[in-house]
Amino acid sequence: MKTLFSVFATLFLFVGCASVGAVIDGGKNLATSTVDTVVSTSGNVASAGLRDIANVVSTAADVTEGVVGTVVSEVDKQTDELQDKPEEE
Numbered sequence: 227m228k229t230l231f232s233v234f235a236t237l238f239l240f241v242g243c244a245s246v247g248a249v250i251d252g253g254k255n256l257a258t259s260t261v262d263t264v265v266s267t268s269g270n271v272a273s274a275g276l277r278d279i280a281n282v283v284s285t286a287a288d289v290t291e292g293v294v295g296t297v298v299s300e301v302d303k304q305t306d307e308l309q310d311k312p313e314e315e
């Protein structure tokens with residue numbers, strides 16, 4: 227009877243240790259997977275945000291360039307009208 231009890235106790239100990247090890251490995255895998263997913267998603271969101279900001283800045287620069295070009299043309303045209311034109315003989 228004592229031997230049978232020892233065998234069951236040993237089996238329970240091995241099964242218990244394997245279960246604890248499996249739980250620890252599962253928890254470790256869950257934690258690393260979660261961290262990996264969060265970091266990957268954060269990186270993708272940050273990259274998309276930077277691309278959007280770059281597009282907005284590029285568009286604003288294009289618009290500003292167009293406005294400045296238009297203003298320069300209009301000022302040049304108006305100053306030409308105000309200047310005395312040499313009389314042709």
